Amino acid sequence: RKEVEQDPGPFNVPEGATVAFNCTYSNSASQSFFWYRQDCRKEPKLLMSVYSSGNEDGRFTAQLNRASQYISLLIRDSKLSDSATYLCVAFTGGGNKLTFGTGTQLKVEL
Amino acid sequence: NAGVMQNPRHLVRRRGQEARLRCSPMKGHSHVYWYRQLPEEGLKFMVYLQKENIIDESGMPKERFSAEFPKEGPSILRIQQVVRGDSAAYFCASSPPIGNWKEAFFGQGTRLTVV
Numbered sequence: 001r002k003e004v005e006q007d008p009g010p011f012n013v014p015e016g017a018t019v020a021f022n023c024t025y026s027n028s029a030s031q032s033f034f035w036y037r038q039d040c041r042k043e044p045k046l047l048m049s050v051y052s053s054g055n056e057d058g059r060f061t062a063q064l065n066r067a068s069q070y071i072s073l074l075i076r077d078s079k080l081s082d083s084a085t086y087l088c089v090a091f092t093g094g095g096n097k098l099t100f101g102t103g104t105q106l107k108v109e110l
Numbered sequence: 111n112a113g114v115m116q117n118p119r120h121l122v123r124r125r126g127q128e129a130r131l132r133c134s135p136m137k138g139h140s141h142v143y144w145y146r147q148l149p150e151e152g153l154k155f156m157v158y159l160q161k162e163n164i165i166d167e168s169g170m171p172k173e174r175f176s177a178e179f180p181k182e183g184p185s186i187l188r189i190q191q192v193v194r195g196d197s198a199a200y201f202c203a204s205s206p207p208i209g210n211w212k213e214a215f216f217g218q219g220t221r222l223t224v225v
Contacts, residue, residue: 004152032211034211041147041199041219042218042219043201043216043217043218043219044153044201044216045216046212046214049212087152087153091211096141096158096165096166097143097155097158097166098143098155098211099155100145100152100153100154101152102151102152103152
């Protein structure tokens with residue numbers, strides 16, 4: 001079983017739609033979680049951290065459920081520029097390294 | 111982030127040759143991480159280094175791959191006797207001394223093609 005699992009998609013949505021991505025992780029020792037964005041095989045860039053209390057950054061909302069080992073990302077009012085691959089990432093403090101999911105591809109269309 | 115510099119951006123090697131990938135961390139960053147992304151796959155951790163020390167190399171293939179981060183100069187990922195399966199994008203990331211991933215950035219990557 002992969003340590004971080006995501007639905008690869010692609011998710012094809014019209015502009016303005018709300019879309020949600022889910023992710024599960026298997027290592028209960030994971031301490032922190034992030035969503036990264038990767039465009040066209042370029043370098044991944046940090047989108048936002050994920051907290052149990054939920055956190056919001058503009059049109060993006062992230063949520064962590066430690067009991068279920070489940071992470072989500074909600075994008076509201078999607079834009080064409082949101083088209084990218086979204087990577088769910090777990091951080092394990094002991095190894096000081098990030099474990100990436102394979103990513104979920106989002107395509108926002110006119 | 112442009113602060114982490116990787117070169118070359120693209121590298122073509124014939125089977126059996128050596129590939130050397132370089133990563134210069136952001137100013138003030140002393141932790142370097144190498145990740146590999148195979149086609150249609152996620153990023154896989156390879157190695158974590160601090161200056162002159164390998165901290166975690168649990169993701170490195172046992173043979174042909176090595177990494178270093180000398181006191182002076184960039185971090186180097188070396189692949190000896192490359193094979194077609196080594197074709198991938200290799201990303202380097204750097205973080206500050208306390209290893210805070212919220213302050214970590216990735217370089218633009220080196221795309222290695224083995225022909």
